[in-house]
Each structure stands twice: as structure tokens, then as C-alpha cells.
Amino acid sequence: MLRLEKRPNPSQFWQYGTPVVAVLLTMIVGGILFAMLGKDPFAVIRTIFWDPIFGEFAFYLRGQLLVKAGPLILIAIGLALGFRAGIWNIGAEGQYIMGAVIGASVGLAVYPTETRLIYPVMVIAGALGGWLWAMIPAILKTRFNTNEILVSLMLVYVAETILAKAATGFLRNPDGAGFPGSRNFSSYKAASNPELIAGSGLHWGGVAALVTAVLVYILLQRHILGFQIKLAGQAPRAARFHGVNPTRLVVFCMGLSGALAGLAGLFEVTGPAGQISIDFNSGYGFTAIIVAFLGRLNPIGIVFAGLLMALTYVGGEMAATNMGLPSAAIQVFQGMLLFFLLGVDVLSNYRIRMFTGGK
Amino acid sequence: MDFGSINPAVLIASLMVAAVPIMLAALGELIVEKSGVLNLGVEGMMIIGAIAGFIVAVNTGSPVVGFIGGAMAGAALSLIFACLTQFLLTNQVATGLALTLFGLGLSSLAGQGYNGIKPPPTGAVPFGPLADIPFFGRVLFGHDWMVYFSILMVAVTWWVLKSTRLGLIIRAVGENHEAAHSLGYKVTRVRIGCIMFGGAMAGMGGAYVSLVRVPQWIDGITSGAGWIALAIVVFASWRPWRVMIGAYLFGGITVLQLNLQAAGSAIPVEYLSMAPYLITILVLVIMSSGRGKASLNAPASLGQNFHASH
Amino acid sequence: MKRRHLLASAALGLGLAFGGAANAQMDSVKACFVYVGTIGDGGWTQAHHASVTKAQEHFGDKVQFQWQESVPEGADSERVLTQMALGGCNIIFTTSFGYMDPTNAVAAKFPNVKFEHATGFKREHPNVGIYNARFYEGRAIEGLIAGRMTKSNKIGYIASFPIPEVIMGINSYFHNAKKVNPDVELSVVWAFTWLDPAKEADAAKALLDQGVDVIAAHTDSTAPLAEIAKSGGNAIGFGQASDMEDYKPTPRVTSIIDDWSPYYIRQIQAVMDGTWVSEDTWDGIKDGTVGIGEFTGLPDEVKAEAEGMRDAIAAGTYHPFTGPINKQDGSAWLAEGQTAPDGDLLGMGFYVEGITGDIPK
Known part of the structure; x- marks a missing residue:
């Protein structure tokens, strides 16, 4: 009989080895799925994992990986801090929307003024929007002991309604002949977030994601607050003895994750998305939760997890278009990849032992 | 006035039907969480139940068999979650979300x-x-059998948790898995059982959407009901009868806001459509304020994995 | 602008590989489609894909078809469009309003690829065409039937979002109902969603509970019809996006069927012939894009009247918005005998006189 035995220290080898094993396993099982759907499994797998990085159009798609991964990483890092402290913000999608709406409102309010000051102010407004939206569950939790899972989740739906109202009402493009959707930021230079280096896919959102990863890494390793966050998650009682103020921690973690999600929304709406529309949000806030855990709640891990997730989106899309696969098959494939990535992780913390007649 | 033209009997009858899917799924999730496991894959299990129930019902011609099929499919999908979290000790939040993605695609x-x-x-x-x-006939005696079944399940869940040995074990495992283990309870086995029960109930809730509420198969048919079910469990502070209250409250406000629109209410539509979410938050705030954490009733081991080291 | 340059040269290379200059004849064409939902969404995307399937049957091996489901509007659609253009698509149809800006942005980089955007208004480049369907023509027929068939004089409309397309439909439905039945009152329920079948069912039920006995839906599932069917023959409704023939002969008494295939076949053929030009196309019943399903379960005289209106619209002798029509606030919109200009319809942000309640702002 197989049994798991906890390793005294996580295995260095398997910490790096497990993602590779997981991807290989997914290729095999996914390949079987694609073969069952009547497609050439090798061609599909190559399209998903190889072509976006090394294929014919990689010069374009490599940049797109950054575009797709940027918001995921930015949101996931904020969430990871909270998750470490045992604070469950699962409403990042709503904070992302509110960051975009409030940031865009500020920019559009002064249209068409062209000054360098506008964009930084919008960035602050975006962060503030996400922060405010996250403060609602944070304050309800600290003041009234209300569960943050429910409140943050319910506020996603409220934010979606506000988004629809913005796109069809108060932010609607006055020159848009009554159609929904705001002005496009790509034609409003002072308020737009273009590629920094042409063809790289890198915009301010990507820069923010990378900088945040480094800063949060330092915070967790070096700063007393980082220690408190880790302690609060692992041993809440001990944390209280160490003078950790739970109220402050909730406000800090929720606020930071909300602000980062709001930033992601602002960078997205002024850059790649270009405008506020009814369906502006596309689930980044929820996907980022998975990314946070795939990256083992570690900022550097999250950067890689975000890029891998982006690869499955971009590559999956190509496979769907070029091979005529239903998009549902790609979803199933992504689900499997996540299962394997999460599942094989057991090897880094545990040893598998054979026991005969064990209990 | 606004409410004048709305018949309360009709409204209550409608909300009882509207609440069935989230009530079933929330009851299942309640048992899962009572055993100390947080499965965020409710939406995925619901939609698998919706399609499986639909396929079975169409091919057999029997909705009853369809509901059983939906329940079995939901349970089968939850088994993936069970294996990953219980044997491979994966993170429950991430695994649950992955399950939703997988279920939607499948x-x-x-x-x-x-x-x-x-x-x-x-x-x-x-x-x-x-x-x-009059009144009671419309409210109480005009429904399909699943409406009564869902209420029965509330009572059964309540009774099992409160008065049976099984309920005691589930609660013990969820409160303190180390202690339950040293008392000789099979923590992992109990949890797998609970997870599968949760899957079955979510599947049945999903089947209700595709077989009764809509009734048709459309991609993404459950459109977020699983998330609402998760919220209802929290809203209910892990108590079965409060699940019923929560589901009826949420379903009721949803139905009421549409009725107010149809009756030509003067309240702006966008506020009406936010109302179910805002009122749920408000009621929870009122219920949870001014009490100690103990009364919130959250299982102490919720979301933590268990590994028997000895 | 290195990227732009790179992309342009890549496109140029492909253009050469596929037969040279923009308007030469082509032996083989690759037609690509961007969908906002899945093929099985039961409504909008399903109707587009059914039309694509018809076009596929029409062309056989001469045209290669590709499509991508569930493409979010915004950055993702821009990437998908670029991938398609790079991948050798000669004509790309983007089938949702939200793709408008991305379509124009990508079109600027691929001058040799034709782009066709549905339901929008921007044509910033000579290789972008736009197309839409005059669904309000179908709504007029539904309105006529509603006005004739209602016993309670209350008719209902399940709406998605407050956008011109939906408001246009509401106005056409109400105006043509009122024309034959001056006592008719309209209740509008805004669902604030494109797809939530359970909510659509609840909306239909709420309308029925208010005594409404004819319901039109701007959301795509059959849930409202199923709900009406439960009312025991006291109310009727209409098929939306597809015929929904399962609910024949009643409660479904007719339907608006989205059939884009005549347009798709025409435009792809134009690319093959080298005759494609950028156009703003708004087809209706006449062109077959707005299909009117068989009339069932109606009294003979109502059926005849509805058929008469259908034929008159197709022949161009009747316009669903023919004055005198006032706006909701009583101000004049169309004078006696005047028909609505397309521009007014496309940007419609007001109710016509007689509708109570406000458009969500």
C-alpha cells in the first residue's frame, strides 16, 4: 500500500521538477482527449505549448503572453498576501472592474486635456477604486464580523451592474451615436497606456506587475509585516501573542489586494482593452486566484504561474482556431493542467513510501 | 403603489421554485464545509449535473431518472476534487476553482x-x-416534487447533523481533525463521503435548472448559481434552516425585483438588479454583528488539509 | 513602430502567397469568424454558426472556414484577429458589437485582409465593412400580433441591456401593437444579462403574473416560451434568434430567425471574385437575413394581416416606423407619412409616445 511521509524540508529537486512532470502528464492525458475529438494530438499540443513561443508568429505572440499575464500576476500577488494571512478576498473581479471604472472616469472627465499629469492621476484613481471596493468587505469584517467571502463575492455582481451602467450611461462615448461603450483611450494620448517598446507587449501594467512581485517578495522576506502575515496564517493564536493586530492586518491585506486589482483594471482599460464596455471584465479576478496558488503564494512563483496560464490561453486559442477545436475542449485541457500542477506538488513536501499491510 | 399589483401568493410560489437549485447545492456544500472541506467547485458540479440530468432524462424519457443521473454525475466530478485534496493534499481553493473550469468545459x-x-x-x-x-393552495400545493424534496432535504440535513452519530462524526472531523483522528474516526473517508454528497446535491440542483427551470440545454446554463450557493452557505452560518431562509431571501428578492419592473415600479432598474446582492450583504451584517466569533459557527478546520502523520 | 512594420510585411508576404494584390480573383479563400459565445449558446452565436454552416455547404472545398468561440471583447479579440490575419484569413467576420474598435485597429495593420464587423458603426479603413440586420422589422410583426391577440391589453418585453438595438426593438413592437389596438400597455423587464436562462424564465413569469399575455424576448433562450407554456394556453410568445419550433403551434406563434448566410455567401463570393468593397449593409426581411417563422396557432384574419405586413415590409411598401410618431415626452419625432431615417434608429435612445417607465440611464 502507498503512503505519504512528510519530508522534514521541502525537496529542492521536486520544487522545480513538479511543474515539468505536471505539464508532461497533461500533454499525455490531454493528447488522448484531443485524439478522441478526432484531432492530431501532437499537432494540438505543439500549437498550445510551442508555437506561441517559438512558432512562426512568435514575434507577435510572445508579447501577447505578457499582455495576458500582466493583470493575472498583479492581481494574484495581492491576493496571495491575503491568502497567506487567512483572509479570503475572492471578489478581485469586482475590484478590478471598479478600478477600471473609477480610473477611466477621472481620465474621461478631463477629456480632451493633454497633459502629462493625467495618467498618473488616473493610476492613483484606479488603485483607489479597487481599494475602496475592497474596503467594504474589510470594514464589514472588522466592525461587524461579516464573512469576507460572501461580501467580496456579492460585490462582484454589484460592480458588474455598475459597469453596465457606466458603459450605457455615464461613461458612454458622447460621439458614439448612442451605442454603448466609452471613448477609446487609444485615441486620447495623455490618458492611454500604450506599449512601451513596440512589439514587446509590455505596457505599464506589465512593469507594475514585475515591480510589485519584487517589492512583495522583499516585504515577505525582510519586513516585520511580512512576518506577521505569515504568522497570522499559520498560527493565528501565536500571532496575537506576538502583538499582531488582526484588524490592521485585514485592512492592510484586503486594501492592498483591492488596490492591485484596481490597478490591473486601470492598466487594462487604458491599454489593451481600450475602453469601458458592458463586458469589459473577462474573469481575470477569478483566474488570478488559481494563479496565486499555482505560484505557491510566492511572488516569484506567481510570475511564472501567470505566464504559464497566459500560454494556455494564447496557445489554446490558436489550437481552437487552426484545428477547429471547440473552446470547451481547451477549457477542459486547462482544468486538467491545473489538476496535475496541484496534484504532483505533493512530491515536494512528501515522500511516497511502500508499506505492506499498513493501516 | 408599487407593491399593489403584486400578488403575494404568486410571489411566494415563484420564489420557492426559483430557490430550488441554489438551495440544493448550498445544502450539499454545507455538509462538505461542516466536514472541514471548502469546495469552490459548486458551479462546475452544478453544470455537469445540468447536462448529465438533461441527457439522461431525454434518453430515458423520465425526469426522475434524469435527476438521479445529474446527482451521480455531480458526485463523480466531485470525486476528482476528493482524490486531489484528500490523497494528494492539494490546496482546496485552487482545486475547487479548477474543478469549475473543468466542469464548464466538459x-x-x-x-x-x-x-x-x-x-x-x-x-x-x-x-x-x-x-x-385560497393563498395556501397556490403557495404550498402547486409545485413539482423537487420543490418538496428540497425542503425535505433541509430537514434531513438538519436532523442528521444535529441528532445522529453520523452528524456528530462529520462535525467532529470538521472542528478538529487531529482530535477526530485520535478518536479513531477515518477523517479522510468521512470527508470523501461528504464531498460526494455535496457533488450529488449540486448535480441535482443543476439538473433542476436544465429540466424544470429553463427547461433546455444551453452552454453555461447555470450562469453563476453555484457561486450564489457558496455565498448562501456562509450567509446561513452553516445552519441548514438558514440555508433555506437564505435561498428564499435571495430567490425572493430576485423574483420581486423582476415583478416590480413588470409592474412599472418607479425605482430605477439598475438599483433593483443590484438589490439581491446588497440585501443579502445587509442581512448578513445585521445577523453577524454584535456576536462573538463562536456564534458564526464556521467549522474550525475549514479549508485545512489533513495528513495522518502517525 | 517596429511591430506595425513587421506585421505589415508579414501580411504582405501572406497576401502574395495567397494570390497577390488586394482585388484580384482568388481560387481559394479562407473565411474566418470570431464568436462572442459558444456555438451551443442557444441564441446569437448559434445563429451565426448555423449561417456559417450553410455557407460552408454552399462553397464546399473552395473556401476554408475557421472560427473561434467565446472570444472576450477587448484585448483578447485584438489578439485573435491578429492571429487570424497572420494565419492567412482573407476575410474575417467579427460577430459582436464589442469587437468594433479591435476590428478597426487590426484592419489598419492588414490592408490586404477584409474585415466585416457586425452591428457596429465604425468603418475607419477601406478594408472594413459593417453589417447588421433590421430585426425591428420582425418586431413590428410581433407587435401587430400582440396588439391583435392580447385580451388583457397588457403586452410584455424582456430586454437585455439599454442599448439602441434593444430600444429600437421595444419601440417597433409597441408602436405597431398600438396601431391596431390603442388600449395596449407595455411592460418592459430589464434582465441586465445576455444569458441567464433562469432569470429569463423568472422575468417571463413576473410579466405573466402582472396579467401580461403576449411576451417578446430580446434574450435568446427558450426559457420564456417554456414559462409561457406553463400558463395553460392563456398567453403567447415568439421564437427568438432561431425558430424554436418545439413550442409550435402555441405558445410560439411566429419567430424572428437570424439568418446571416445570404450575406456571408455574398461577401465571401465577392472576395473570390475580387469585387469586394467596403459597405454598410443593413439587410432585413427582404434579403432573408431577418427570417419570419411560420405563423401558427393564430386566427385566420390575424395570420393574414401578419403575412400582409411581412410582405409589405419585404416589398418596401411599409416601414415599421412611419409617422406621425412622437417621442415619449410628447415632442414630435416623425411627421405624417415620414419614415424613420436609419441614423435615428441606429442611435435610438428614447421611447416612443405611450410607453411608460424610463430607459435605465
Whole structure:
């Protein structure tokens, strides 16, 4: 009989080895799925994992990986801090929307003024929007002991309604002949977030994601607050003895994750998305939760997890278009990849032992 | 006034139907969480139940068999979650979310060829003359059997948790898995059982959407009901009867806001459509304020994995 | 602008590989489609894909078809469009309003690829065409039937979002109902969603509970019809996006069927012939894009009247918005005998006189 035995220290080898094993396993099982759907499994797998990085159009798609991964990483890092402290913000999608709406409102309010000051102010407004939206569950939790899972989740739906109202009402493009959707930021230079280096896919959102990863890494390793966050998650009682103020921690973690999600929304709406529309949000806030855990709640891990997730989106899309696969098959494939990535992780913390007649 | 033209009997009857899917799924999730496991994959299990129930009902011609099929499919999908979290000790939050992604994709693949078909009807329970009683006839005696089944399940869940040995074990495992283990309870086995029960209930809730509420198969048919079910469990502070209150409250406000619109209410529509979410938050705030954490009733081991080290 | 340059040269290379200059004849064409939902969404995307399937049957091996489901509007659609253009698509149809800006942005980089955007208004480049369907023509027929068939004089409309397309439909439905039945009152329920079948069912039920006995839906599932069917023959409704023939002969008494295939076949053929030009196309009943389903379960005289209106619209002798029509606030919109200009319809942000309640702002 197989049994798991906890390793005294996580295995260095398997910490790096497990993602590779997981991807290989997914290729095999996914390949079987694609073969069952009547497609050439090798061609599909190559399209998903190889072509976006090394294929014919990689010069374009490599940049797109950054575009797709940027918001995921930015949101996931904020969430990871909270998750470490045992604070469950699962409403990042709503904070992302509110960051975009409030940031865009500020920019559009002064249209068409062209000054360098506008964009930084919008960035602050975006962060503030996400922060405010996250403060609602944070304050309800600290003041009234209300569960943050429910409140943050319910506020996603409220934010979606506000988004629809913005796109069809108060932010609607006055020159848009009554159609929904705001002005496009790509034609409003002072308020737009273009590629920094042409063809790289890198915009301010990507820069923010990378900088945040480094800063949060330092915070967790070096700063007393980082220690408190880790302690609060692992041993809440001990944390209280160490003078950790739970109220402050909730406000800090929720606020930071909300602000980062709001930033992601602002960078997205002024850059790649270009405008506020009814369906502006596309689930980044929820996907980022998975990314946070795939990256083992570690900022550097999250950067890689975000890029891998982006690869499955971009590559999956190509496979769907070029091979005529239903998009549902790609979803199933992504689900499997996540299962394997999460599942094989057991090897880094545990040893598998054979026991005969064990209990 | 606004409320003048809305018939309360009709409103209550409608909300009882509207609440069935989230109530079933929330009851299942309640048991899962009582055992100390947080499965965020409710939406995925619901939609798998919706398509499986639909396929089975269409092919057998029997909605009852369809509901059983939906429950079995939900349980089968939850087994993936159970294996990953209980044997491979994966993170429950991430695994649950992955399960939702997987379930949404799989349901869409399985549902190809089932678009635009009408399933066999699930009839109302014949109460005869009882259904003609003013007010109560409409509210209590005019529904299909799943409505009564869902209420029965609330009672059963409550009774099992409160008064049976099984309930005691589930609660013990959820409160303190180390202690439960040293008392000789099979923590992992209990949890797997609970997870599968949760899957079955979510699947049945999903089948209710595709077989009764809509009734048709459409990709993404559950459109977020699983998330609401998760919220209802928290709202209910892990108590079965409060799940019923929560589901009826949420379903009721949803139905009420549409009725107010249809009746030409002066309240702006966008506030009406936010109302179910805002009022749920408000009621929870009122219920949870001014009490100690103990009364919130959250299982102490919720979301933590268990590994028997000895 | 290195990227732009790179992309342009890549496109140029492909253009050469596929037969040279923009308007030469082509032996083989690759037609690509961007969908906002899945093929099985039961409504909008399903109707587009059914039309694509018809076009596929029409062309056989001469045209290669590709499509991508569930493409979010915004950055993702821009990437998908670029991938398609790079991958050798000669004509790309983007089938949702939200793709408008991305379509124009990508079109600027691929001058040799034709782009066709549905339901929008921007044509910033000579290789972008736009197309839409005059669904309000179908709504007029539904309105006529509603006005004739209602016993309670209350008719209902399940709406998605407050956008011109939906408001246009509401106005056409109400105006043509009122024309034959001056006592008719309209209740509008805004669902604030494109797809939530359970909510659509609840909306239909709420309308029925208010005594409404004819319901039109701007959301795509059959849930409202199923709900009406439960009312025991006291109310009727209409098929939306597809015929929904399962609910024949009643409660479904007719339907608006989205059939884009005539347009798709025409435009792809134009690319093959080298005759494609950028156009703003708004087809209706006449062109077959707005299909009117068989009339069932109606009294003979109502059926005849509805058929008459259908034929008159197709022949161009009747316009669903023919004055005198006032706006909701009583101000004049169309004078006696005047028909609505397309521009007014496309940007419609007001109710016509007689509708109570406000458009969500």
C-alpha cells in the first residue's frame, strides 16, 4: 500500500521538477482527449505549448503572453498576501472592474486635456477604486464580523451592474451615436497606456506587475509585516501573542489586494482593452486566484504561474482556431493542467513510501 | 403603489421554485464545509449535473431518472476534487476553482447535439382539491416534487447533523481533525463521503435548472448559481434552516425585483438588479454583528488539509 | 513602430502567397469568424454558426472556414484577429458589437485582409465593412400580433441591456401593437444579462403574473416560451434568434430567425471574385437575413394581416416606423407619412409616445 511521509524540508529537486512532470502528464492525458475529438494530438499540443513561443508568429505572440499575464500576476500577488494571512478576498473581479471604472472616469472627465499629469492621476484613481471596493468587505469584517467571502463575492455582481451602467450611461462615448461603450483611450494620448517598446507587449501594467512581485517578495522576506502575515496564517493564536493586530492586518491585506486589482483594471482599460464596455471584465479576478496558488503564494512563483496560464490561453486559442477545436475542449485541457500542477506538488513536501499491510 | 399589483401568493410560489437549485447545492456544500472541506467547485458540479440530468432524462424519457443521473454525475466530478485534496493534499481553493473550469468545459463538450431539445416535463404533484385553497393552495400545493424534496432535504440535513452519530462524526472531523483522528474516526473517508454528497446535491440542483427551470440545454446554463450557493452557505452560518431562509431571501428578492419592473415600479432598474446582492450583504451584517466569533459557527478546520502523520 | 512594420510585411508576404494584390480573383479563400459565445449558446452565436454552416455547404472545398468561440471583447479579440490575419484569413467576420474598435485597429495593420464587423458603426479603413440586420422589422410583426391577440391589453418585453438595438426593438413592437389596438400597455423587464436562462424564465413569469399575455424576448433562450407554456394556453410568445419550433403551434406563434448566410455567401463570393468593397449593409426581411417563422396557432384574419405586413415590409411598401410618431415626452419625432431615417434608429435612445417607465440611464 502507498503512503505519504512528510519530508522534514521541502525537496529542492521536486520544487522545480513538479511543474515539468505536471505539464508532461497533461500533454499525455490531454493528447488522448484531443485524439478522441478526432484531432492530431501532437499537432494540438505543439500549437498550445510551442508555437506561441517559438512558432512562426512568435514575434507577435510572445508579447501577447505578457499582455495576458500582466493583470493575472498583479492581481494574484495581492491576493496571495491575503491568502497567506487567512483572509479570503475572492471578489478581485469586482475590484478590478471598479478600478477600471473609477480610473477611466477621472481620465474621461478631463477629456480632451493633454497633459502629462493625467495618467498618473488616473493610476492613483484606479488603485483607489479597487481599494475602496475592497474596503467594504474589510470594514464589514472588522466592525461587524461579516464573512469576507460572501461580501467580496456579492460585490462582484454589484460592480458588474455598475459597469453596465457606466458603459450605457455615464461613461458612454458622447460621439458614439448612442451605442454603448466609452471613448477609446487609444485615441486620447495623455490618458492611454500604450506599449512601451513596440512589439514587446509590455505596457505599464506589465512593469507594475514585475515591480510589485519584487517589492512583495522583499516585504515577505525582510519586513516585520511580512512576518506577521505569515504568522497570522499559520498560527493565528501565536500571532496575537506576538502583538499582531488582526484588524490592521485585514485592512492592510484586503486594501492592498483591492488596490492591485484596481490597478490591473486601470492598466487594462487604458491599454489593451481600450475602453469601458458592458463586458469589459473577462474573469481575470477569478483566474488570478488559481494563479496565486499555482505560484505557491510566492511572488516569484506567481510570475511564472501567470505566464504559464497566459500560454494556455494564447496557445489554446490558436489550437481552437487552426484545428477547429471547440473552446470547451481547451477549457477542459486547462482544468486538467491545473489538476496535475496541484496534484504532483505533493512530491515536494512528501515522500511516497511502500508499506505492506499498513493501516 | 408599487407593491399593489403584486400578488403575494404568486410571489411566494415563484420564489420557492426559483430557490430550488441554489438551495440544493448550498445544502450539499454545507455538509462538505461542516466536514472541514471548502469546495469552490459548486458551479462546475452544478453544470455537469445540468447536462448529465438533461441527457439522461431525454434518453430515458423520465425526469426522475434524469435527476438521479445529474446527482451521480455531480458526485463523480466531485470525486476528482476528493482524490486531489484528500490523497494528494492539494490546496482546496485552487482545486475547487479548477474543478469549475473543468466542469464548464466538459459540460459544453458533452452537450453538443443536445441544443434545442425539449426535455420530458416534470409534473406538479397532484394535491387535488388542496391546490384550490385560497393563498395556501397556490403557495404550498402547486409545485413539482423537487420543490418538496428540497425542503425535505433541509430537514434531513438538519436532523442528521444535529441528532445522529453520523452528524456528530462529520462535525467532529470538521472542528478538529487531529482530535477526530485520535478518536479513531477515518477523517479522510468521512470527508470523501461528504464531498460526494455535496457533488450529488449540486448535480441535482443543476439538473433542476436544465429540466424544470429553463427547461433546455444551453452552454453555461447555470450562469453563476453555484457561486450564489457558496455565498448562501456562509450567509446561513452553516445552519441548514438558514440555508433555506437564505435561498428564499435571495430567490425572493430576485423574483420581486423582476415583478416590480413588470409592474412599472418607479425605482430605477439598475438599483433593483443590484438589490439581491446588497440585501443579502445587509442581512448578513445585521445577523453577524454584535456576536462573538463562536456564534458564526464556521467549522474550525475549514479549508485545512489533513495528513495522518502517525 | 517596429511591430506595425513587421506585421505589415508579414501580411504582405501572406497576401502574395495567397494570390497577390488586394482585388484580384482568388481560387481559394479562407473565411474566418470570431464568436462572442459558444456555438451551443442557444441564441446569437448559434445563429451565426448555423449561417456559417450553410455557407460552408454552399462553397464546399473552395473556401476554408475557421472560427473561434467565446472570444472576450477587448484585448483578447485584438489578439485573435491578429492571429487570424497572420494565419492567412482573407476575410474575417467579427460577430459582436464589442469587437468594433479591435476590428478597426487590426484592419489598419492588414490592408490586404477584409474585415466585416457586425452591428457596429465604425468603418475607419477601406478594408472594413459593417453589417447588421433590421430585426425591428420582425418586431413590428410581433407587435401587430400582440396588439391583435392580447385580451388583457397588457403586452410584455424582456430586454437585455439599454442599448439602441434593444430600444429600437421595444419601440417597433409597441408602436405597431398600438396601431391596431390603442388600449395596449407595455411592460418592459430589464434582465441586465445576455444569458441567464433562469432569470429569463423568472422575468417571463413576473410579466405573466402582472396579467401580461403576449411576451417578446430580446434574450435568446427558450426559457420564456417554456414559462409561457406553463400558463395553460392563456398567453403567447415568439421564437427568438432561431425558430424554436418545439413550442409550435402555441405558445410560439411566429419567430424572428437570424439568418446571416445570404450575406456571408455574398461577401465571401465577392472576395473570390475580387469585387469586394467596403459597405454598410443593413439587410432585413427582404434579403432573408431577418427570417419570419411560420405563423401558427393564430386566427385566420390575424395570420393574414401578419403575412400582409411581412410582405409589405419585404416589398418596401411599409416601414415599421412611419409617422406621425412622437417621442415619449410628447415632442414630435416623425411627421405624417415620414419614415424613420436609419441614423435615428441606429442611435435610438428614447421611447416612443405611450410607453411608460424610463430607459435605465
